[in-house]
Amino acid sequence: xxxxxxxxxxxxxxRLIVQLVAGAAVLxxxxxxxxxxxxxxxxxxxxxxxxIASATSISDAMRVEGQAITVDIPYSALSMLGSVSDDRVFxxxxxxxxxxxxxxxxxxxxxxxxxxxxxxxxxxRVVAVERTLSVAGTLREARVIVAQTRSGQQAVRAxxxxxxxxxxxxxxxxxxxxxxxxxxxxxRPLRRLTGSIARRGPDDLRPVTAxxxxxxxxxxxxxNGFMERLKASLSRSEDFIAEAAHRVRTPLATVRTQAExxxxxxxxxxxxxxxxxxxxxxxxxxxxxxxxxDHAVVTFRSDTLEQxxxxxxxxxxETAERLAPLAEMRDIDLIVAEDSMxxxxxxxxxxxxxxxxxxxxxxxxxGPEAGRVTMRSYVExxxxxxxxxxxxxxxxxxxxxxxxxxxxxxxxxxxxGSGLGLTIVEEVVSTHGGQLILRNHxxxxxxxxxxxxxxxx
Amino acid sequence: MRFxxxxxxxxxxxxxxxxxxxxGHVIDHAADLDTAAAFSDSTDYELILxxxxxxxxxxxxxxxxxRARQTETPVIVLTARSEVSDRVNLLDLGxxxxxxxPFDFSELEARVRAVLRRRRGAASNHIRLADLGFxxxxxxxxxxxxxxxxxxxxxxxxxxxxxxxxxxxSKAKLVDRLFSYDDDVSENAIEVYIGRLRKRLEGSxxxxxxxxxxxxxxxxx
Numbered sequence: 262x263x264x265x266x267x268x269x270x271x272x273x274x275x276r277l278i279v280q281l282v283a284g285a286a287v288l289x290x291x292x293x294x295x296x297x298x299x300x301x302x303x304x305x306x307x308x309x310x311x312x313i314a315s316a317t318s319i320s321d322a323m324r325v326e327g328q329a330i331t332v333d334i335p336y337s338a339l340s341m342l343g344s345v346s347d348d349r350v351f352x353x354x355x356x357x358x359x360x361x362x363x364x365x366x367x368x369x370x371x372x373x374x375x376x377x378x379x380x381x382x383x384x385x386r387v388v389a390v391e392r393t394l395s396v397a398g399t400l401r402e403a404r405v406i407v408a409q410t411r412s413g414q415q416a417v418r419a420x421x422x423x424x425x426x427x428x429x430x431x432x433x434x435x436x437x438x439x440x441x442x443x444x445x446x447x448x449r450p451l452r453r454l455t456g457s458i459a460r461r462g463p464d465d466l467r468p469v470t471a472x473x474x475x476x477x478x479x480x481x482x483x484x485n486g487f488m489e490r491l492k493a494s495l496s497r498s499e500d501f502i503a504e505a506a507h508r509v510r511t512p513l514a515t516v517r518t519q520a521e522x523x524x525x526x527x528x529x530x531x532x533x534x535x536x537x538x539x540x541x542x543x544x545x546x547x548x549x550x551x552x553x554x555d556h557a558v559v560t561f562r563s564d565t566l567e568q569x570x571x572x573x574x575x576x577x578x579e580t581a582e583r584l585a586p587l588a589e590m591r592d593i594d595l596i597v598a599e600d601s602m603x604x605x606x607x608x609x610x611x612x613x614x615x616x617x618x619x620x621x622x623x624x625x626x627x628g629p630e631a632g633r634v635t636m637r638s639y640v641e642x643x644x645x646x647x648x649x650x651x652x653x654x655x656x657x658x659x660x661x662x663x664x665x666x667x668x669x670x671x672x673x674x675x676x677x678g679s680g681l682g683l684t685i686v687e688e689v690v691s692t693h694g695g696q697l698i699l700r701n702h703x704x705x706x707x708x709x710x711x712x713x714x715x716x717x718x
Numbered sequence: 719m720r721f722x723x724x725x726x727x728x729x730x731x732x733x734x735x736x737x738x739x740x741x742g743h744v745i746d747h748a749a750d751l752d753t754a755a756a757f758s759d760s761t762d763y764e765l766i767l768x769x770x771x772x773x774x775x776x777x778x779x780x781x782x783x784x785r786a787r788q789t790e791t792p793v794i795v796l797t798a799r800s801e802v803s804d805r806v807n808l809l810d811l812g813x814x815x816x817x818x819x820p821f822d823f824s825e826l827e828a829r830v831r832a833v834l835r836r837r838r839g840a841a842s843n844h845i846r847l848a849d850l851g852f853x854x855x856x857x858x859x860x861x862x863x864x865x866x867x868x869x870x871x872x873x874x875x876x877x878x879x880x881x882x883x884x885x886x887x888s889k890a891k892l893v894d895r896l897f898s899y900d901d902d903v904s905e906n907a908i909e910v911y912i913g914r915l916r917k918r919l920e921g922s923x924x925x926x927x928x929x930x931x932x933x934x935x936x937x938x939x
Contacts, residue, residue, distance in 0.1 A: 507819055511730045514823055518736040524894060525740070533890060547822065586828035592869045631869060 281440030289433035296425035316390040369406035466492040506554035552681035573604035598637035604645035606714040616689035624651040655701035785812035848923030879936040888933040
């Protein structure tokens, strides 16, 4: 069998997986950034709210006493900031731009609100709250600035980023796994179809009936249609071969019977001799037609070799039983040796039966009357072997030359034969990867035919 | 014996009928299933030869009906199909044997003989002559309570001779009956089998007598 190589135009499964994984990666990255951004903003908002509350409480604590403005920084204003983390807190209270109390050079956003800036070498979040105070009829602008370093917030953000990353990676891994599973699931019906067709023997041309997904139905029905046509064409060929042999042999059988009837009536020796000669010629034609049929079947079936498990011992026993009536005609005992053992191989049962039958036909035909034909199956050197021995004259020298088409041994005497038999056997055996060995029995001198087939338990 | 042949190919059917009649059987020939059913309803046959592909149906239907009626008549199927599964199927349906067309007539003859022997019980067709008991189907001789098994050629020789005691058979006739035309035998080969059969018949009160220049005959002593 030869398998034509079809160029692969990419893999559906791989393409599906790549697409799904790429999508998952983009989504995971997006998830990571969105979560991180959201967490940054939430953390900032929280800090801003505390800072504003703190600044507001400081600003609320400002008093106008006579001409002066005093501020008594409430403890809670700073403690509420301290409770969040170890971050350092800075504050400043300015009246019309003049520092009333607090840290110098602390700058907040103009007009209030929150901003990010630097102070004393640290990143700080800074808020400003403004308030107008009336001191002895004059309006004074008071400004409260509270700042806090951001290391606590950054720690929170790092934790959240880690969680976001874990989440993103987890999401990615999950998507990849489910992507691969989905791709496999998508390809599985295709594989199942391939498997169910690949497992079939070459003669199994039944339509595929296993359920297939809707997308694959056109493929399946195209395949079924193809197999239908192939089957029709194959059976036409086999029928044709059988029909041809049948057409040749039936008229021959009629003529033979007429000749036999005539032979019973005539008495003159020369007429009898002529009729006998005629019957022999007819038998030869008929047998040749049968073997041509066998040969055609072998050639035909070899192209699509079936692989069934076959035990040569069973084959020998079945064939012995089947051919017993024929062997009996010449009082020949057809036996399977007691010491036979199972000899498993694989192949086409019809071909192997046909080969064995041809060997046995020879043995029955050329072996002596009332003799014995022994079959023996055994395993040796990785070969499953079936040997057939008779007690006849054996093969003449150069036995292997006998397997050529229409070759016959020189010592066959007056026995009818076309010489196709061993050719058929040889072809069947070599088609199965085996070997046909012909030799004469070292002691008895009878023919010994060995069908050596690959040992395949 | 009476056989029924169901076969639609006229040429093949004629040949089979002629051939089996040579062996002294009576053959009814049906070319389709209807005729076959009519024949088998009205007559008891000893053997049915059945083709599978017939103009009005499948021979396997006939086989199934036949077996459903509990009839013991053995059936040999003649089939053009060579598929193994078909063979198994046929034997499951109750066929006793099968022949794949095209077949050798010697094979048909051998299988008919084998099936009849297998199917029929002992004593079914027993011939008694003096102290000799002879069952042609099983090929056994019994003389004074002692049973011996004949070999194929001895059996066929005795069959011919015992069918017409005291009639002379020429060597040529006997060779025709005993040997296939494939065998290149001289007429003297028959003497070997006559000799063997004589030994077998010792003490039975039946003997084979040589008539010089004419042939052999079976006679009571």
